Amino acid sequence: MNRITSNRYVILIVGVITMLMYGIIYAWSVFIPPLEAEFGWDRSSTSLVFSIAMIGLSLGMSSVGQLSKRMPLRRVFLIGGAFVVCGLTCCRFINAPWQLYLMYGVVCGYGVGLAYTSWTTSVLAWFGDKAGFASGVLVMGFGMGGMALGVLATALIYSSIGWRWAFAIIGMLVFAWSLIASPFMKEPPEDIARLKPKHDDTGLNLNGKEAAKELSFWTFCMWRSFLMGSVAAIIAEASVMMTGIGASIAFATAAVGALSLGNGFGRPLGGVIYDKIGQTKTLILLPILGLISSLMMLPCYLSHSPLLFAALILVEGLVYGMYSAINTSYMRITYGQKHLATNTGISALVLAPFNLVFPFIAACIYEVTGDYAVYFMLVPLCSALSLFCGIIDKPAIERMKQHYKKNMDAL
Template sequence: MEKKVNINVRWVQLVVGVIVLLFAGIIYAWSILNAPLKNEFGWNAAQLGLNFTITVSLFCIGGFISGLISKKTTPMLRLLIGAVLFFAGFLIASQMGNSIAVLYLSYGVLAGLGIGFVYNTIIGVVSAWFPDKRGLASGLMLMGFGLNSILIGKIADAYIKMENVGWRTTYIVLAIITTVIFIIAAFIIKNPPAGAVFPAPKGAASKDQGDVKALEIPPLQMIKRASFWQLFIFFILLASVGSASISFAKNIITDAGAADTFAVTMVGLISIGNGLGRLVSGWLFDNIGRRKTQFVTSAVAIVAPLVVVLALVTHSLGIAITGLILCYISYGFAPTGSTAFIGAFFGQKNFSMNLGILNLQLILTSFAATLAGSLKVATGSFVSMYIILAAFSVVGLVLNIFIKKP
């Protein structure tokens, strides 16, 4: 039975979703948060890069589990689970000694799982309120997720450098504030009422959704379709560019000749590209459709790493910053594309579970950071890594041509 709902209620859900993901995006401030650990414990780029890999991997697993239990649990319960895991992870990390295994288990496993629970719940629930503006809604939420580095990360860096505060206290404060935000959201975020009627999609979004609106494909059937695996591989190749850049943005900027303080400021400013990519790609999906947006995405992903290579070879700070901004923008296209394709290709009934499965590609993507760190240790430069990333993007462009609607 159809039910009329107060259309303004969904905007409250969206605003809360943006705020929650802004704080959950602490995962993207790793290049800032890892600096004091390198200084105090002497851990190298490869070791710290592995923590980012573990964090992203467990983020994906957390999202997968959240999607798996989404039909049998409430958004409140899943958000509270995420809050507890995140708090435990950061609190333990704040107390660790010179044991990188503790970092991996606390920050990587516990906090990663918690953020995964929160992310999947927020994206799945809030997107359901916007069938007519799915690209805009997901783009705004994911923009918040990507802007953490410039907003929360920059503040955290300032407190880390204060002698009377330091990184341990900063980690504790981040744990408390972020957990409180998650708990408050748990009492606000709710699924749309059964039978709720929303405005119909317009423009390109209407055409895209109309092509597949009758399809409601469950997870087991989804993973048997070629279109799913084409998307899975494409997003691995695309997101690898951003994964490596997010982990080592500060290092690349200092390699190009910047001072440490300036590099931290630039990491924050560059992260705008991540948020901008998410917002712009959401707008593009709604207005020019999936197909054209995917080709724009591939073009940016090919150019971005090549610009970084040029910057590292010429030691040009300006070119380095430009290249990293493009890398962040291309990375921002990935999560918005994932949500758009899952909804359009496989339907809304199993959206959370299907999105959790597709996002498992980030486990493989995260190894780009580990590889980048290892190549840096072996060669003393990130040049070879970014040549590899450019090649990935070219393969992604070719694959893009063969991605077809179910």
Template sequence: MFPEFSRPGRSVLLAGALLSFLNGTLYSWSVFMLPLEQGTGWTRPQTSLVFTAILVFFGLGMMSGGVIMRRLGPRATAALGGLMLALGLAASSFASAPWQIILAYGGVAGFGIGMGNIVPIAVSVRWYPQQRGLVCGIMAFSLAFGTLLLGSGLAATLIDIMGVSATLLFMAALILAGALPASAFLKYPAAAAVPHEVTSKVRTESLTTLQMIKTKNFRLVWIWALAIQTGGLMIIGHIVPCAIERGASPAQAGLVMGICAVINGLGRLLFGSLFDAKGFRFAMLADVFCMIAGLLFLAFPPTGSVLAGILPGVALIALSFGGTIPQFSAYIASSFGPAHLENNVGMTATVFIIAGFAGPFAGGCLHSLSGSYQAAILAAAIMAAPGIFAILNVPSSCPK
């Protein structure tokens, strides 16, 4: 893969991937929930509020990160994001009440991750403007891989050895040790300078965030992303109990969840590359059809073993779900110009916040009403369908 990238920007790409990998702690909160509940007596609604806060402040951090980056530059913004993430984790280790960990892990760490998450994408696509999809895919894959390795792997293992508080402190030190050196490499290429020094021609060909959200192009791609993310999270948010309901053992359900995480990461690379090779319409249509096919496979599984009936559908769902993230960012980078890229990419967070709430909640409600996940699976397929019509109607060119 790396021979395709010119040498001058490789250190930037690698540093961005490392920072994204460390930001994968965003989704590792689930490994702390049960140990905290068992050790403190906190309830599931209380610990669940932490993840809600993470999603909200992650989105706010992404939307604010562009403004901060234009003022402080990419290096300082990435370092500040890393410091906030480490501070939030460290403060969480001393929390004695739910509100304290909601504020520390959810608020401080969540905002830091969101702010830092903007930098690798915004900087790397300036180095490789012809490979926007793949670059965004690499960053998104690194985030997913970090969740799997740092959360399900390292943090879960350390909790058993040293407990929750010591693990949070260790993770904070690890973040500092990696994020601060990595941020030093995140600089714009000389030809692009810094955002406020972009040439007047580039400025006239670029849209501000307000101008962007008023375009038909952005609104339709936003609907496409929301349809896939919401439909996907209706199932992905319940993947373990859904697998158990369909006959899997707890161990098999855990395997399904792990496979889902890996394929989710691969989907980010695959669809990011497809975006570059075939264009946005082909890649985005392939993505939404992949989601619908996966949901239908899961709703009407082939006969055979339990895993044979579950894995094909889950694999397609995870592949599609992962593919929306880099494609949305790459579309914004390629369609609305570089002058306001940092701010514009931050608007992708609006989809993830809404879908993060609506998808799992809707899936849970449908399960409670019907007594099984079949209704949720079929509803998710219907939910994803508007994405087809949205992409078919996106204009081929974007107003400048």
């Protein structure tokens, strides 16, 4: 392995640690019990925080394309870090839900979105030949952040420090690492930048407007949005779902950690699967796995079996992680590297309403019925819709390639 090639793996490792820090966004559910206990807020109010954070995340991701035209990705990343430390630090002073929506949801979520997309865009430029692998490994840290920082947050919350200082301390840790990591964001040399995948590459470079006109863009966006949106509600409320069926706080925290573990390891696994079997088979295999696991959740939930339910939460996190790993790779391979940040940002915006609606639906079902059983009836339907989109994606890509080939031949 030559020096330049080995350097890209150093950049990837730094990126994994960076994503681990910014994965704090997935640890929200550990803050729900102390906030509800202190302020008496209902579940729909606290669960809405995660939904808004996911929208903030999507807005941040969609902003990177335009910001990167005006400044280096490294600066975009540091701006994202500044947003996160500001949002989390200000959460220390909240006394009303709207303050939490603004600081954790909008400010922190937006900063995480900036950091996430700036790093994935930068790293994918180094791994054109292994896009799925690199994307999956990189965002593994993002998925596992809920476990690592969730455990830290829980320890701080239930210590003499309390939840207010827990927000602030984590925010300062995130920004401190950002200052260390930012020098590793570099442009690859020309020979590395030209590397291509072994299969699936369309050879196109479409901007956001052109990509959004393609049916394949929307079949893929719906493919990920149906399943990821429905599982987002489980991620948002995993801790309280567990305590609701008899788990202790300690075991519920461990279950959230298991979900994050699955989310984390699912990302490189999804990337490897994508590289090995190709885009089309991956888009069919993953929703089948999601459908199988989601069909098992309701009986485990109704039987009040915390151990079995925690195991299924881990599986759901695994599937969610595999889905998450595919976005950047799909956009790069199908629509090119040149406009990658913009195209991934648009796909994130498409996902945002699903991240808002599904957790809200789950919270409303809980308030009306007293549990989440009805919600677990909806999740398999979402997996089935995702499978349908995965099946029709390949014909949509073929039509797109034929269209652009005809245009090139005409020229």
